[in-house]
Amino acid sequence: MRIIAGKYKSRRINTPAGAVHNTKDQDKSIRPTSDRARDSLFNILFNLIDFDEVVCLDLFAGTGALGFECISRGAMHCSFVDISRSAEILIKKTAEELDCIDKVSIIKDDSLRYVTVNEKYYDIIFADPPYMYEDYGKLINTVLNKEFGIFVVEYGNVNKLDIKSERHEKIDRTIGTTNFRIYISNDNE
Structure with missing residues (x-):
């Protein structure tokens, strides 16, 4: 699994050994968003937002692929939230290898609990639950x-x-077996 575009284009994102990549095993392990689905999603987002200096939140972060893609494209900071210790280790390792640890916060917490109590503003929020x-x-x-x-x-x-x-405006996209719903705040117009 690699970063699609930006400063870290083609750099590796750490994944767990035996990571689940298909929806037949949906309830197991970390399920990274495929390169194809990420590429399609970021093509849509590219038309909606300038990534320079944005602040991101990656809920159910897993490998951190969505957040690292944002950082690679110019995001100022990404907070990665996942309850899994293995996700925490993978994200930290990738951030260290990319030398972007200063742009990363890793929060080991339940994503729903975190977003319920956190009042911080984020330019982009990703949620990729099981x-x-x-x-x-x-x-x-x-x-x-x-x-x-x-x-x-x-x-x-x-x-x-x-x-x-x-x-919020809403955009729905399907890429293979992956679906994305994108909510865009009307307050930003």
Whole structure:
């Protein structure tokens, strides 16, 4: 798994040995977002935001691929949140190898709990929970009630996201078996 574009283009992102890459094993281990899906997502985001100096939040960070892609494209800082010790180790190792540890905060916490109590503003928030995560609705509603620029939720075909918001534009994209819902704050216009 590699960074797609920017300063760290083609640099390796550390993944766990035997990482799950398909949705048949959705409830196991860390499931990194594929290079193809990340490339498509960032092509969309490129038209919505200038990555220079943005502050990102990567919930259910896993390998940190989404956050590191932002840093590579110019983000000032990314906070990575994951409850898994192995995710914490992978993210730290990648940040050290990329020599961008000063742009990284690693928070070992439950992502829903963290976003519930944290009041910090983020330009981009990514949420990539396990596809079998039971609190998608609660997570999305919690974030939608916060102030942010763009909120990206990754989900599988097993999930139905029926959450609407008058305060946000919505873009839906499917890349293979990966789905993205992008909420854009109307307050940024």
